[in-house]
Amino acid sequence: MKRFYLAFISIILGLSFFIFPTNSVAAKQIFKDVPPDHYAYDAIKWAYDFNIINGYANGTFRPNQPVTEQQFAQILVGYFDLEPVSEELEKFTPKAIPSDANYNTLAAYQVPLNGYFHNNIRGNAVKRGTVAQAIAYIADGQTTLNKAIRFLLDHHISNGQNAKYEQTNLQRFFGTTNNLTRAQLVLFFYNMQNKNFFYRSDIAEENFSSNSPLYQRASSARNMLDRSLLAGANWSPAAHKKPSKTWNGEYTYFHTYGKGDLDSKGRVLTISNSTKTGFQLTYYTYDGWASGTIEGTATFTSDTKARLTKTADGDRCVIEFERLTNKTVKTTEFYCETGRDQGTTYNGTLTLE
Structure with a gap:
């Protein structure tokens, strides 16, 4: 598992932060802006010695430069x-970019x-609290900011x-924002x-095996973030699309006008395969003994x-x-004798079952 650094941080801290060519002289030097007493000197020197990171063309590392969320995301995956x-x-921004995968x-x-x-x-600077929650969730299954x-x-x-703030405010002590x-x-x-945290938590593995749509898992992941860290719309486009304008369904009308077994009439309109241009239909009608079915x-x-024309x-x-509401369709017949007995023409409103 320790092969991870060569496979991914070199990409993030190299290509994403602009690699500059190294030579035999530069390889013996630490960055100009990272003196031996820098708090991250050992980590930066270790990463540099193993060809995990590079700096900028002027020999600096720029240790205080912010990291974007998508750069951090790539490190997590690797x-x-x-x-x-x-x-x-x-x-919401449909343009494909390298961080999509x-x-x-x-x-x-x-x-x-x-x-x-x-x-x-994704291109904004990532907050320390977000980093804490992401790392602690994958490594240890923690789902709250304080536990992370x-x-x-x-x-x-x-x-x-x-x-x-060490004894009074955990989040301020850590610098979450x-x-x-x-x-x-x-x-x-x-x-x-150094602590051998390379493995994924059970909860992360369980979610990966879930059958839930990806947008639902992404929305749940965002909701896991502490409110102080949330940015942007907290939902997915797929979850908030307007209801479909499909006409699909079975619309009916029934009426009894006498006491006899045949003293009734009815209409059953079944609409299927509704698209942007039209739909398929089966229209069954009856009135006493007379009945008929139209398909088209x-x-x-x-x-x-x-409109159906044939x-x-x-x-x-x-x-x-004519669609009057989401549950009602009005039909008006101008001519439709083929396939029907006389007396089955019906102009009126049918209701979705």
Whole structure:
């Protein structure tokens, strides 16, 4: 499992942060802006010595530069060796970008992050609290911010930031709403590998095996984030689409006008395969002994109207269908004798069963 760094952090902290060519001289040097007394010196030197990271062309590392959420997301996928998925998230920003595959995978495991449905959020600086929740969830199954912070502190993956709050406010002590920096990123994973935290929690594995749609798992993952860390719309486009305008269903009308067994009439209109252009229909009618069935395809003439002009057999049959509500359709027959006995023509309103 320790092969993870060569496989992924070199990509994130190299390509994503601009690799510069190294040579025999540069390889013996640490970065200009990372002195030996820097708090992350050992982690940065270790990562550099193993060709895991590179800096900038001027020989600096820029340890205080923020890390974006999508850069952090790629590290999570590589570090924990998460399995890719074929299902794709529908986003508010539909443009495909390189981080899509990583976010699809993380959604499958239900990892708490903000940027599942919006490219711009993925490009924002990631907060330390978000990082804590994501790491502690995958590594230890923690689902709240405070428990995630406690996991990192107890295992010395982090020592916090604001000592004056250590005994009074856990989240301020950790600095949950502060941006994660490049130095902190390296230090977190350096400490993780020293503590042998490479494996995925049971809850992450269970969510990966779930049959729930990917957008539902992504929404649940975002909801897991502490409210102070949420950014952007907290739901998926797929979950909030307007109801479909499909006409599909069985619409009926029945009426009894006498005491005899045949003193009744009825209409059963079955609509199926509704599309943007029309629908298929079967229209059964009866009145006493007289009955008949019409089958064919109606074409939309407006948002609420469709017209049948011939039966499936090619015979002339003109019926107009008007959608009055989601549950009612009005039919008006102009001519439709083929396939019916006399007395079965009906102009009126049918109701969805």
